[in-house]
Amino acid sequence: MSDTVELTAEKITARNPSDSFQDLLKIETVEVPPALLESTETYLGSEDISTDRYTSREFFDLEVEKVWRKTWQVACRENRLRKSGDYYVYDIVNDSILLTRTESGEIRGFHNSCLHRGRALKKGAGNSDHLRCPYHGWSWDLDGEFLGAPCQWDFPHVDKAKAKLPQVRVATWGGWVFINMDEDAPSLEDYMEVLPEHMNQWKHEQRFVALHIEKVIACNWKVAFEAFIESYHALATHPQLMPFQGIDNSQYDVWGDHVSRTITAYGVPNPAHADQFTEQQSLDAMMELIGVPDRPQLAPGQTAREKYAELNLPVASQQAGEDLSGKTTMSELMDSTLYSLFPNFAPWAGQGTVITYRHRPNGDDVDSCIMEIFLLTRYPEGEESPPDAATFRLGIDQPFSEAAEVMGAGFANVFHQDGANLPQVQKGLKASKKKAVTLGNYQEVRVRHFNQTLEKYINAK
Known part of the structure; x- marks a missing residue:
């Protein structure tokens, strides 16, 4: 023993x-x-x-940095993102994650913040063929590629190729969409340990x-x-x-x-x-x-x-x-x-x-x-x-x-x-x-x- x-x-x-x-x-x-x-x-x-x-506020703030920005967490059901252009916003403390279903059928996750003046790009859920900031009209496609801005001539210092929306990691299991803001975190499969092996039979x-x-x-x-x-x-x-x-x-x-x-x-x-x-x-x-x-x-x-x-x-x-x-x-x-x-x-x-x-x-x-x-x-x-x-x-x-x-x-x-x-x-x-x-x-x-x-x-x- x-x-x-x-x-x-x-x-x-x-x-x-x-x-x-x-x-x-x-x-x-x-x-x-x-x-x-x-x-x-x-x-x-x-x-x-x-x-x-x-x-404690101090402990709560540590959780934001060490837990919510480091772990895999459920954002929504896949049913929220059934067709191309569907989007869903998941908020956790002061972070906001914008999930989209792309034209190729992938689910992408982005930090929900315009790269111009920081306005949240979307709220709630809906469908759109691109991601346009309501404040000044800067736009991205569903893959996060920069499409342009009104008066583009005034931003010669913005390299369109580098103006992609910052992404978060996305994975799915059991019809749930998970996100992780930590690029160095283990895969969702490894993170879930025995859970899929136990649960997959119940579909x-x-x-x-x-x-x-x-x-x-x-x-x-x-x-x-x-x-x-x-x-x-x-x-x-x-x-x-x-x-x-x-x-x-x-x-x-x-x-x-x-x-x-x-x-x-x-x-x-x-x-x-x-x-x-x-x-x-x-x-x-x-x-x-x-x-x-x-x-x-x-x-x-x-x-x-x-x-x-x-x-x-x-x-x-x-x-x-x-x-x-x-x-x-x-x-x-x-x-x-x-x-x-x-x-x-x-x-x-x-x-x-x-x-x-x-x-x-x-x-x-x-x-x-x-x-x-x-x-x-x-x-x-x-x-x-x-x-x-x-x-x-x-x-x-x-x-x-x-x-x-x-x-x-x-x-x-x-x-x-x-x-x-x-x-x-x-x-x-x-x-x-x-x-x-x-x-x-x-x-x-x-x-x-x-x-x-x-x-x-x-x-x-």
Whole structure:
């Protein structure tokens, strides 16, 4: 046994041994994907983390230079750039990146700043056959080549061949467009480590955005991001989930510097509450969360997990354009399998409609952030992608409950509970006399992993 495993055994407290996620995989009736069978129990230390990284302007400014300008980050879905001339502007703190689909079909990314007097060339999204500055009319083609300026005679000192728009690196995976402002950064493929190998089977590139919610929250971006990479908080924050989610036995995994994962089983009561709910009550609670008025009844001897998978299978098959019977596990049809890619991208795995989260600073404000929720629905191979849903925006004073009309009352309430916590976390971090936060060794290992990677970037020369 390696030292790492021995250290893990000493430092990680044993969890409730009943109905762990890996035990649930043993009762699957079809082959389980290798990615789900992986389980890393890693001890990363027990030291407190300073509150300064969530509240300090100095630390925030370091993040701009060392993280946002050095890492691969999601800018948009490829659906935003479907045809030649489509453009999309991605803003991160004070940087602005203009993405375009060129005539040859490539996606290019440019710093969104006119080389004349600095005006942003574009905002939002749209379509244009060239990039013209609205201020004085300087223009570039979709490949960033300089086309010219009004009164060109007045700029004999401007070499057209050298007046190209400065580019950023662009790459794609799973239907997402990534950008990186660092010319010396590793390729996206290397940066993503095990993520593509794990996730490609669920075909995120063959999906459209069925729902997109953007919410401004009064907390540092890391406070919000960290809330969604652990399930421990659900015990107190989301009591309505206890009948059908195995929160206590969520599985937490980390790989390399950039990738981590939580798997929380659905269709089973939380182990600490298992004696409080029947199988039928577990199923009823799930139906209530997703807003289904009917209450399907379990067959004799049938579990809530089996019934929920049975209900989800035809929907997932229709979306995929193929019968998934005998081809997919119960886990892939229902469980919360949430990966993250440093610094702020968090896609779910599985069949059917899945969630993806993105958290980023709200401009250059240390104390607020933008949280985004994407629902990605698969469509049959060979068919054209349906159009993406319009963005539903919520301001800093608008609770998630105001999104109930688009996401359903049950899910809106869950996010409302999170949204109510996060500003109070930011307030408490500022008020803290301890000036530190304490993390669990296992259930919050992803938070520690994230912060250790953050430190590596901040401390890099």
